[in-house]
Amino acid sequence: MSLVRRCSRTACGRPAVATLTYVYADSTAVLGPLATYAEPHCYDLCAEHSERLTAPRGWEVVRLSDGSAPSRPSGDDLEALANAVREAARPPQRAAEAWGSARKDSGGATGQGGPGGGETRRGHLRVLRSPDS
Incomplete structure (x- = not known):
């Protein structure tokens, strides 16, 4: 014992x-x-x-x-989290603009969906729009 x-x-x-x-x-x-x-x-x-x-x-x-x-999280970790939250909280129009610029930067292969498909994808994060918007 x-x-x-x-x-x-x-x-x-x-x-x-x-x-x-x-x-x-x-x-x-x-x-x-x-x-x-x-x-x-x-x-x-x-x-x-x-x-x-x-x-x-x-x-x-x-x-x-x-x-x-x-x-404990570093300052960089907290800043990355804050940026991800800001990105997710963007209005749909600004998110679509960001998706369009990201698409141009990467040659058009940013993921499935896009402004017309109800889904915006940036890296490993996705912003899903509600069906009624």
Whole structure:
């Protein structure tokens, strides 16, 4: 039976997800993935305490990642998402114009449908028009 290690912070009973180690010679606090076993001079922290960790003045915090945590979206990811939403929200006339210019740029092979077919395709995204428009 394995016991779940708890956060080392006083009065915190949440499960530990990271291990904090101080390297006094370098004035560095190293926060990494949860160690495989509890060590006497390391501190296990829950997700909340590991995110809010600060070091004393003059010290550096080094955060190591094990790659298992989901990465946060970058600025480029968010911009691409915003552009896709804007494109999908374009009025039908502007979408048809964009389809026509894309068709010219690619030699006419932008996909099935088009302005008369009820479907506009740009890359891997499609804008479907409602049948009553």
